[in-house]
């Protein structure tokens with residue numbers, strides 16, 4: 001009998017201890033940390049502003065910026081869930097989604113802001129025939145822009161020798177005449193212009209108006225688990241885009257924390273880019289899909305409704 005009373009007492013004690021434990025842990029609920037991958041390029045500007053404001057800590061979340069040296073490394077981390085999201089080339093994100101990674105694109109990284117660079121002696125696009133032209137990755141808007149430029153000027157994509165090259169190498173490769181031109185994320189185009197080794201052959205909007213390039217993607221498992229944090233994050237991101245678009249002294253300070261670039265180069269690459277309208281629109285998205293299929297880069301790109309989630313951005317209006 002005494003033993004039974006003792007056991008009941010022990011059970012009640014354990015229940016009380018575990019109940020107290022639960023209460024104290026729920027009181028201490030931590031804000032989620034959103035780990036966002038980026039490459040140190042002008043195109044990730046809204047993230048730099050966001051991480052710069054309030055030291056990157058907000059009411060419902062904190063942001064941790066995770067720097068990568070290449071797109072494949074960033075995509076491996078994103079696909080494996082080592083980061084929660086990224087500012088990434090839309091084609092790479094669409095390809096990952098096509099391959100079954102559950103990603104959602106919630107905003108653009110920027111609009112415009114790419115230039116087709118050539119060495120000074122290239123006067124017309126046909127001067128590039130038989131020459132080597134560099135792109136950062138086959139799944140990039142830069143590759144698609146090259147395709148559009150060749151079509152626009154009555155040439156074929158195959159008329160140039162296309163090579164993939166790490167972006168930081170491109171200005172030196174152009175200066176050393178190893179390549180006749182390149183198209184890549186900024187500030188690598190502006191570097192050649194400022195140094196005088198290259199010139200702007202076309203601005204992206206002359207070849208493909210309103211072309212999309214970088215998008216902000218999040219893993220859908222993160223969104224489902226942290227809706228409140230995601231809502232606040234997207235809101236802050238859009239506001240940060242508007243701050244970046246001012247291109248004022250604060251922008252130079254914020255960008256300087258995340259990318260090593262001379263002010264003169266950054267100033268020029270900021271002249272070419274806009275960050276103020278970051279909603280992903282269906283017509284522009286469908287154009288990306290259509291060119292990817294045409295170039296044999298994708299058989300079945302994800303449908304707009306499956307991949308793009310504008311719900312957070314649309315609630316801001």
Ligand code: ZN
Pocket residue numbers: 043109110185213214
């Ligand atoms: Zn971009």
